[in-house]
Amino acid sequence: MWALEMRMAWSLEQISLMTRAIWRRVSVRSYRGEPVPAETLAEVLRAGEESIPLWPHIPVRFVLAADADAFLREHGGTLLGYGRILGAPHFIVAISEVTAGYMENMGFRMEQMILYATALGLGTCWMGGFYSRQKVGHLVGLAEDEQVVALTPVGWPAAGGPGRLLDKTLKAFVPDRGGRKPLERLVFAGRWDVPAGQYLTQQTVLRTALEAARRAPSWRNTQPWRFIITENMLVVTTSRPAEQIGLPYYRLDAGIAMSHISLVALCAGIEPAWVLEPAELAGLRAGLAIPEHYDLVGGLPLDARWHTPAPAAILIQEPEHATSRH
Ligand SMILES: Cc1cc2nc3c(=O)[nH]c(=O)nc-3n(C[C@H](O)[C@H](O)[C@H](O)COP(=O)(O)O)c2cc1C
Structure with a gap:
């Protein structure tokens, strides 16, 4: 649907x-x-x-x-x-x-x-x-x-x-004006805090989608998202601030990152079918050791296509900006 x-x-x-x-x-x-x-x-x-x-x-x-x-x-x-x-x-x-x-x-x-x-x-x-x-x-x-x-x-x-x-x-x-955390700090494999290096060495569809998520804008550049790659799912979590100023932007930030992931998937001919129901996601928390102050926002089923090379047309063509240019 x-x-x-x-x-x-x-x-x-x-x-x-x-x-x-x-x-x-x-x-x-x-x-x-x-x-x-x-x-x-x-x-x-x-x-x-x-x-x-x-x-x-x-x-x-x-x-x-x-x-x-x-x-x-x-x-x-x-x-x-x-x-x-x-x-x-x-x-x-x-x-x-x-x-x-x-x-x-x-x-x-x-x-x-x-x-x-x-x-x-x-x-x-x-x-x-x-x-x-x-x-x-x-x-x-x-x-x-x-x-x-x-x-x-x-x-x-x-x-x-x-x-x-x-x-x-x-x-x-915005202390680091537009800079981003390295992908290695944002993505885990199988369980919270376990490095996902094996998934990040090749320019696969999955790596490109995660790189696109990393480039997402976020409220005060907080980059609240963390991603866990399991055998068959990419799980998106976002950090709930101790004190919320204004609306819950940490959840909006997750939605932005998810749109970037979806666009890369569609470019690669994959139709992303997000699992969003909190009841379906809740069961993942304990097994993946997701800390309490991270909300689980979505899960994206992964199959072999995600581990194939990304189409050249969507690979990064612009240098990363360390500071906001405008
Ligand atoms: C939900 C949200 C709210 C934001 N609010 C403001 C804002 O009120 N004022 C502002 O100057 N920038 C705002 N930003 C922009 C972020 O500071 C910016 O995206 C972040 O510093 C990363 O820089 P970049 O967008 O140039 O990549 C907001 C971004 C998001 C996603």
């Missing part, structure tokens, strides 16, 4: 474009300001609306604030990220019904829109915090069972990086 819907929503060419955008995407925080053509914006919005769900029964909406200045004025002031978002001509607001699984579902869906925009040459930046959820909610006409989950600016990236002040603010909130 899940895989069937994914195939219907995107053409193979679009999937390939979005997958290659994984290596290129960065959080863009300063923009050229000039408006994006209405039809391009409509295409980006459609990518969000037609994105593949993890949980098809959870309704989501994407609302375009076509005039960023008016949006900010109505919002009542600056829209702060960890710092200022400079010169963005437009914003898109992501809204979901609040129910079990809604955060990972939104991460999974909105990331497809973000990658689609990246493939078109547009800049975006996931934004979770530091704006008035209530005021933005009022602007988009929030229903009682809905929540504003995230926002993104949309526009053409400015050529230069952020100013010094912004850079310092960012540094305070």
Whole structure:
């Protein structure tokens, strides 16, 4: 059911474009300001609306604030990220019904829109915090069972990086600005904390999917995901913070990483069939020695195809960025 819907929503060419955008995407925080053509914006919005769900029964909406200045004025002031978002001509607001699984579902869906925009040459930046959820909610006409989950600016990236002040603010909130933990620290084999070296030496579909997951953006670059490879499953877990600021973004982050894994799989001709039901996943915890403060979010059945070489077209073509470029 899940895989069937994914195939219907995107053409193979679009999937390939979005997958290659994984290596290129960065959080863009300063923009050229000039408006994006209405039809391009409509295409980006459609990518969000037609994105593949993890949980098809959870309704989501994407609302375009076509005039960023008016949006900010109505919002009542600056829209702060960890710092200022400079010169963005437009914003898109992501809204979901609040129910079990809604955060990972939104991460999974909105990331497809973000990658689609990246493939078109547009800049975006996931934004979770530091704006008035209530005021933005009022602007988009929030229903009682809905929540504003995230926002993104949309526009053409400015050529230069952020100013010094912004850079310092960012540094305070995101200590290693865009760097990522090595794959060896994120992936285990058979059991928690057991190195997965044997799975990471060859450029297989599995390794490429994990590398794509590692490149996923995350709230304050916390990289909360850990992956366990068992004989027949890739298990996705995410670290629950001791103190939660704002929404449970650690679950949204897991959804983003899962979308990257799914895209690589589809490029390799594999239809990923995620196991998501908490009751089905719960039984794995003890056997894999997953620590209590990690949530189990999904399991992906693995077969021999995952251990074959990844198609050359989706291998990493962009250098890793150690710092945010914009
Ligand atoms: C759920 C979520 C919320 C985020 N919120 C903000 C934010 O409020 N402000 C901001 O500047 N960046 C925000 N980010 C961007 C992250 O800081 C960024 O993805 C991370 O530092 C990695 O850098 P990269 O996206 O350039 O690879 C958010 C990312 C995610 C996934």
